[in-house]
Amino acid sequence: MEYDTYFTFGIHICLRKKVHGLLKEIDLENPEKQNDISEPAIEQFPTEIFGYPFTDHSQTSKNCLDKQYCPYLKKTCTKPRKSEPRIKIGICSVGYKGFLKKYKPIIICPQRFLEDEVFESIKKTYLMNWKSVEWVTEVGIGVGGNVDFVAIDREGDTIKDFLCVEFQASGTTGTPWDAILEFKEKREYSKKRYKYGINWANEFMKTMMQQVYKKGFIMRSWGQKIVFVIQDVAIDYLNIAVDNSGLREFNDTDEIHFMTFKLVWASSKWGLKFDKIFSTDLDGINKILSGAHEDDYPTTTEFKKNILLKGKRDGAF
Numbered sequence: 001m002e003y004d005t006y007f008t009f010g011i012h013i014c015l016r017k018k019v020h021g022l023l024k025e026i027d028l029e030n031p032e033k034q035n036d037i038s039e040p041a042i043e044q045f046p047t048e049i050f051g052y053p054f055t056d057h058s059q060t061s062k063n064c065l066d067k068q069y070c071p072y073l074k075k076t077c078t079k080p081r082k083s084e085p086r087i088k089i090g091i092c093s094v095g096y097k098g099f100l101k102k103y104k105p106i107i108i109c110p111q112r113f114l115e116d117e118v119f120e121s122i123k124k125t126y127l128m129n130w131k132s133v134e135w136v137t138e139v140g141i142g143v144g145g146n147v148d149f150v151a152i153d154r155e156g157d158t159i160k161d162f163l164c165v166e167f168q169a170s171g172t173t174g175t176p177w178d179a180i181l182e183f184k185e186k187r188e189y190s191k192k193r194y195k196y197g198i199n200w201a202n203e204f205m206k207t208m209m210q211q212v213y214k215k216g217f218i219m220r221s222w223g224q225k226i227v228f229v230i231q232d233v234a235i236d237y238l239n240i241a242v243d244n245s246g247l248r249e250f251n252d253t254d255e256i257h258f259m260t261f262k263l264v265w266a267s268s269k270w271g272l273k274f275d276k277i278f279s280t281d282l283d284g285i286n287k288i289l290s291g292a293h294e295d296d297y298p299t300t301t302e303f304k305k306n307i308l309l310k311g312k313r314d315g316a317f
Contacts, residue, residue, distance in 0.1 A: 037267065042095035043103050044103070045094070045176065048092035050070060051070060052064060053269050054183065054188075068090060072092075076088065091176060092111075093108060099237070100233065105270055106233060108170050108198075113229050115271065115272045121274040125259070126151075130153040130161065131160075132153060137149055143214070143218075145215075147226075149165040151165065164224065165227045165229060166229065167228075169231070170233075171202060171203045173197040173199045204230075205241070205242070208234075217282065220282060225254065225256070227259050229259050231261060231262070232275045234258075234260070235276075244288060245284075251279045254281050256281065260277070261275055
């Protein structure tokens, strides 16, 4: 790394350190300030690896990288390479732009939501009237599969109330693994963009909405609700991809809630910050699953035209 010394007004002695093209100033008379780092510029590469931003070169982050340790799970990362299960991928978030106005870190591992901010936000919104709050993980819900987390208000063996919570992250098309191999070797990237995309449709339309639909029916029959914890960009995607007219601001009587969080840079890393809550009922989910808004459906005339064009192109007539 490159350092050069400079003086400010003949009083303070500082260092300038260059990390990944970012100029960081270290005040030698106030070393605690060195932890206050500006948010790094990102493009299409992994932004958080084994819990730490790609700009973090501390011994702690190096140990997590070497030991494949996840600080959110407080144990070894559980996301293996399919071809080599003993090797853990370790990517919490990746930089991506796509339909977004600028590159953002996109969460691709659900364990990334294991922050106090998430559980405290859920408690403040839904559980303030409970006498106690305990959490149980991976609870079976019969035909609906498992629920990631269940908050309970319990007295002995009597459960007075409960709240079901699911975490849903994004996923990638292609793989950023080449970038991780470079990072492990050099602790930096050789280029700004690697060949991968974000599979918005698979994660938020296919995977999540199937869970929402099945578990939503169960919640309605119980007179309960389920909360899906997602990143704010997931709602941005749904707003442009499907008919989201059934989503509304927080309504406590709805059985399905989406609690969104932003990834916000604070001092030296990204952290989750509560954003908004959207809620809906099963009618609203049916609108989402139907795809586009009815106004965007093709007319029968347009469809007949497509039939003729395709038939002629295929030589069918």
